[in-house]
Amino acid sequence: MTPKPAYQALFLGAGPQMQCGVGQFTRLLSETVEKLGPGGTTTLTLTRTEGSVTEIWRAVGSARNVICNFPIVAWKRVIFRPLLALAMAQLRRRRVILIQHEWAGLHWLRRITYIPALLLADTIVTFSALVRRELACDPMVGFTAKKCVLAPLPPNIEAPPGIADSELRHRLVAARGEGRLVIGHFGSIYPSKQPNALLGIGAALKARGRAPLIVYVGSFIRGVDNVEHEFYARAAELGLSGDVIVSGYVASDHEVFGLFTAIDAFCYPLQEGLTARRSSILTCVQSGRPVIVTGPAEPDEFDHHPRFKELINRGAIILVARGSDDDAYAERIVSALKRPSVQAPFDFDGWWQDVAQAVRAQF
Template structure:
């Protein structure tokens, strides 16, 4: 005689290592579902030293489903154990819900490690129709499209009640007092965000005499790419190496929004256009500063995400037509200086409630 599983869902995580965006998302999602249905969620910590096959077998036996935001922590640290857990879940006839944020924008080596998770999943939760189409176009695993369900992505970071000062914030404040135009870019720096494209726009603004300072609030992702070297080489080539600052890791949300308070406008020129999976955009919007970004590639990109669509409709996010020249972005940034700063209410809990309900709908 077997006992009834104690949990509706078992979340795979990496314990204290979960300081990256993937880990933070997993924690917030589990906490929100737990608030909706106390006692319904369990967690399993998988690290290089924790999570033996026996541990995984017992933990999965305690739940009716397994939720995996793969990779559960920064890529290359913990890959085998989550895949082992998904395999055991299928063996034990537990439902597997895989959360997949990207596809086409991933380096091909990363996509290879993701393929087993796609194959083992019963449901693949995605946040963007464009990413879903990228998966559908993949000649190897495109057939997994039939498992895909769209959900609305919330921001990982909530604007705090107060802000924290820092040496970098003081430098930005001093720059603004000297009449410099501070342009912001928030989030991890990697090729998919086209960080070098903003450098060209900064060079145009400098030629116009607007004295820009481009601030990247985030750090470079360490991987097989040479994105950091390419970034600084391009800045030097454009003659703006002294007009660019990269914060590196910022320890607290209060410090992040302290830096945001000294930014005049945010700008994201994206080859793929704005997608509904851009959590960093949603974090920036909460600052009330103008945000200029390339328009979406698909007309239905936000049909499943009314909250995101509302931000665009009311002008909190300003779209630039795809294919526009860099001068158009420069024009929009210059125009944004004349716009009033609007700190509109942002229902952070409501955004998370939406995605929690979407995930719960996939659980047995």
């Protein structure tokens, strides 16, 4: 007689390697789902050396649902084992729940690695109506969009009770003291975030005599795209080589928010427009600084996410019309800084309970 599964859900994780954004999301989601139903979840660690075929088979059999935030850790490190776990879940008639953060914004080589997971999933949890539409329009796997459900995305990082000082923070504070306008951009730097577009806005601010200093709190993602070289070449072309700082990896949330205290405003000119999957923007909002972002492509983008919509409605996130030029963004930044800064309470735990309940509804 086949034993009854002991757990509601098995989360596929990567152990200590889960310090990246993907891994951090999985850890927080599994912890919150466990709080909502104590004793109902377990985690299987899969790395390049951990997770034998036998271990995967047993772990999959112990739960009714297998949840995979694919890839479970930074791309290229662990691909085969989670796909094997999903295949075994189907063989053992377990429900496969795939977390899908983006689609068209991925390089085509990365999309290829996602295809088996899309095919094996019973349910695909995504966080943006735009991403669901992008998937539906894909000629190869568009039919999998019918398996999609929308869930509200929370931020990965919670504003800590205190901050950590750093050499870079001192540099930014000194720049502000000299009258420079410090514009921030938080998160990993990759093509779909249009990092070069912010450089054009910096040039527009410089032409207005505002002495901008553009600070990218994050690092370039290593991949097949030549993002970093093109970024610095564009900065030089615009005469901004001395007006741009890329922090690189920042070790702690305390240090991240320490840097945020020395930033005047954040700006994200996004070709696709603001979507409900932009976790980095939600992190910036917690700083109390104005966040200027391109408006969404579709009016229904935040219908499933009332907390995100409320941030827009109260002006914590300031939208710029799609198709606007650099001067329009520069003007919106300058006008936003004339308003009094109001930092409203941010219910971090409530945001995570929302997404955990949406995932549990798929069990």
